[in-house]
Amino acid sequence: MLTAFWILAVGYLSGTVLQQVLSRSGIVTGENLNVWAMSSGLAVFIMTSAAGLKKSSRRFLASTTFAVPVLVVLTVLSIMGTLVLQGAGGEIMQRAYGPAAGILAGFFIDDLFHSFGFAMVMGLGSGGLFLTIMLRRRWTLRWTGSVSAHLGLLLMLLGVVIGSIWGVEGRLNLNEGVESDSFYVQTGDKDVRPHPLGFTLRLDDFRLEHYDTGYDLHVFEVDGKERKKLKTVSADTADKDALKEYGVKILDYSPEGFEPGPVQTDEIIQPGAGTREHAGGGENADAGTNAPGVESAHVIIAGHHRIAVEPGGTFAVPVTGMEIEVINFFKDFVMDMETHSPRNRSDSPENPALEIIIRDSESRELERTWLFAKFPGFHGRKEDAPLSGLRYEYSGNVSDAEAHDAKRAMKAGGSRRTPAIKVMIKKDGSEKIVEAGQPLLMGEKLALVMLPAGGSSIRDYLSTVSILKNGQEVLKNTVEVNHPIEYGGFSIYQSDYRPEDPTFSGFQIVRDPGILIVYFGLALNLAGVLLVIFGQPVVRRKKRRSQTGGGGE
């Protein structure tokens, strides 16, 4: 087995060296990395299979002595790929691993599953699979099962290679009434390039359906980034003292929200007025933060509150006792593959993004995240994350009229009021309004937050789309999660929505010429495994019975 481990180690390291050389010479780029990696794996597969022409090599490569080390090395690599952040970019890697980030990047462990090294180990393993199938044995039930299981794996890998080299996958965001004849493929450097569809896709209608399960009020223990749920009660509970052990009395719940209290709905808090330095931070920031009608290039929306922010500043979020520090702004955000850091692609506001740190009242960091003005769901924050409902609006370089129209459209779409609950904090006798998704910090450790009962309130989202050829409608259908539609060799999946924009729908568009081979391979593998595991004992039992009956086969 030691020989096998050596072969695999040499294969992995050769792949790493080859990838370094080709990347440095500019031959391998983020965009073609997958194709190169798959091709290198394929080349190693062919070489391994060819090595099997020699009988002794064939026996070794098709043996358990080779198969088990392949499984061990793949296990180790797979585990490494889950322990180290994958494809996170230079800045995040630097922050997470310090000086070790360079070593991880040098060995491509930061994108391990797309590395040449991993592909070469897979190539060696596939060669072994091929030679196992080619070994001539007696066609017993066990051997048939074994061949089927191994052939299935090989076919599945073939399907993966075909899909990676000749397939394409991308995204398309549309608003109702808007059509497109191309979608956008994300290239390795987080940049995108358009890819033609061969037809026109039009979004006719988008529907976002909600569960009608009401809201729950949760008490969390907060310690830095850790959050532990202590108690949950229904927001409309009749027991107003249900949270008395936490010093909270429930006063009133309204699914429609309450008339604004200290801070007016949709009023903008000026930069400076809400900063820690000026307002004293925390809950005190409520006072003196009203400044209706003030515009700013950057507005962070937290529930009803619109907070005008500037990069470099720290801003209090009214009522919650939390603060937001804006540490970075990019007018046209892209991730640079060379430096693994974000950069401005242009001076046009194509993809405005803010990097923020959310802090508690003691200025302890709760979370560091990005907010994208055009992709509110992109940062993928969970519903129970601190200030989970944060959104970002950017109005720089946008004409006043457009900004006005955009706001009006947003208000028209956002007529649904935010549910809220009124509580009394017994400690100081103050009354507070807790809006859905906006936590209220009570002292150092406790937070009160109202969230949809049953977790996410989104039940379904679905789009009615039309497919047009030469201006003529050829298909009208509904795309729903788990129910993609197929046309022109593409599968169109429902993949995204924006709660604040009910006319928006996001689609994943995929063409995978290897998919049927993958499915066939998986099914063949399962059939083989079942045959080996369950077929063999049945035969053995029959044999035994016939032997005890005096007969025999």
Place this chain on the structure above:
Amino acid sequence: MSHNAEILTLISLIVYAAAALAYGLIWIKTTKILKILAPVILCAGLAVNLFQLIGRWIDTSQPPFKTLYESLVLLAACIALVYLTVELVYRARILGMPSAAGSAGAMLYAYLDRAKEAVNLPPALQSGWFIPHVVVYFFGYAALFVAFGASVIYIIRPKPIVIRRPDLVEGQLIDLERLLNGSVRFGFALLTAGLLVGAVWAKAAWGDYWAWDPKETWSMVTWFIFAAYIHLYGMKKWRGKKLAWLVIIGFGAVMFTYLGMNLLPTAEQSVHVYQ
């Protein structure tokens, strides 16, 4: 709902623990009463467990497999069901104690879990693939748990154990290794089926049959480990304690896949992580 869940979980936990005790006593002294009583208590625990599962399914009108609490309740039932099948087939009660203790352990974890409320199924989980994917995997986990119990016993007591089975040649022995091997093979077949179903479902939901999600990757890791077991079983020098240790390592990987994803830095965006 949450109150009922707590009571039923506690009852199942107590009954499973009693079954573990009864099976444990069989190890010390096999009596006729214990041989009847132990499986009866285990069946009673299973009945409460299934009542809890089915009741919640009816109450919430959705399969109760979404939260950690629900999955633990399902796991407890699967372990008991798989073990009872083993007992029925092999007429062997030696794995009764670890299996009943496993069900009780899952129930204890469920009982201590604060989040017993049902949660709404997100759109991606409202799929016909959801039930087969979860059920197949959990029966696979249960079979591997039984194999894990057998491995531990094998390492402690590697002597052949007499098992009465009517269809076998009279007087023939089935040693614990064969029983262990049967459980691993059954579990491995279910892991393979679970991977296949998961891949087909992921393709239908997101357009990718494989996305290197940490849970997917760890499912593959467990598959690799047990695939290595299947291969090594054919090599005589690996048979015995070495393979029993491999099963223990493999089961450790299964448990990490099931419960450890929150510990991984790569799992923040995973759709598989229990909240």
